[in-house]
Amino acid sequence: MRKIEGFHTLWTAPYFKQNTEDTYSMQDYELLTMILSALMWRKMNGPITLYGDERAIDYVERQGIAHIWNGGIKEIDVPDRVSPRVFWAAGKLYALKKAKMPAVMVDLDLIVWKNIEKYIEGTNICAIHREGIYPDVYPGREFFNMKDGYAFDPGWSWDEPPVNTCMLYMADEQFKNYYVDSSINFMENCRETEENLCHMVFAEQRLLAMCAGREGKIISSFFPEAADIEGQDVFTHLWGYKNILKFNFQKRVEFNDRLCERIEREFPEETVIRELNVCR
Template sequence: MLHAFHSNWTRPFFTRNPDGEYAVEPFELLTTALSALAWRRENGPIRMICDTRARRYYDALGLAFLWDGGVHPLLDAVPEDVNPMAFWAAGKLYALSAMPSPCVMIDTDFICWKPLAPLVEGLDAAAIHREDIMPDIYPGPDAFRQTHGFDFALLDWSVRPLNTALCYFGSDSFRRYYTDQAIRFIRCSPGADDVLTYMVFAEQRLLAMCAARKKARVAALSDLAALFGGEQQGYFTHVWGFKQQMRDEPALYDDFCRRCAARLRRDFPDAAERLARVPVLEAYFA
């Protein structure tokens, strides 16, 4: 049995929208439900690690039942000097720092349809796939001019980053080492001025670099071609690459949400009945 967690840190939203009302898009709520319920069915408990504003949002919609491990507002403790624009996914790393291994960190737009344990047996860590080192996304150390006091010298810049849409940690010592390094980089970069390169370095490139430095047993569970080309034998679904296309084409958005609702009715009928009562979702269950 593997324990997993979702995370939701709302500070980046309110930094961008100081007077806004917090909301998650319907398709993201539906994939969140499928992600949590499929995990529970196939793998074990899952919890939501978030902040108080996120917990209130899920409670107001009646969605807290999705996480049988509970909803925990631990991310209220993320330090105020963490730059929420550059490090918009820092909540994941702070959540991971609070979760003992073995554990699985999974994004709310990622669904694991089958048991994961056979794929990660004997590993210190695993991630869904490797990433190519594209200079505009994964630049060299000279690009991080707003980072002060972090030692880049001992890192292997040739190792390919690990995508953390789904990430397993079997070794607690490695989990602590990685999160310590990632959070230290974040705290050393309060003036970070890029909304992509700093975050993916902290979250994905450092994971691979830390694994190489510690000679940890790590694996990629898939690759991009298989993940998005349907060659997964029904193991994984990741919606990330489809999000903007849905936003641009309302018919695709509606069709996707209705297909999610139909899958929920088929696989998780009791949960679907509760989800169908959520005002922003009810039209897709009609």
């Protein structure tokens, strides 16, 4: 089996924009999902690295789970000029900038149950699926509030379907740098001060498609249509289900129990799970 390197990103700045605590914390279901995500990636695909800021690294070390990422833990530094309120996922772009390709960027709330070699073989870029250009999510260029002097590249096509990047494989280091630099340049030149979704998904998902189109890169999909995801058994993505878990205590208990049982059954050596006080 080919070893495929993966990486997680944990950037805490958005958390501290909404909370007054001195130290970072995660919901129990978020913590368990992150742990199982890393463990399953190790089992089915290869080494996985965690990129995080100083408070994130302190958190995983305090939880006693730093060893989960067998590719190591590396620090990222997102500059203050990138608003964590607007660009809540900016840490992923700075992690991608630091990571060496080929590699797979994996969201913390995504668990990959199978080996993905057959999906990425022969591809340069592979993501979960493409998305439609819905105007309320992906508006035109006139929507964006940018600093004087910033200009959208005239070589970018606004007709390219955006890319869902909850799992993203990239093989080409040079293209990766072009995309990430374009995204960071956009974020650093944005005047927006309040989160409205559109700016973040432009920086992460739409710009990837635009940059690929400009460079003649083909973006493959694990599942060409979003509807194809319903019947698949390759991955589980919490995404919107987190809102249910946050407010429905019974669902939360049931979900945590399932994850604890899976971790204990497949990874009995990970006794630290019991010490986290999230398993009954």
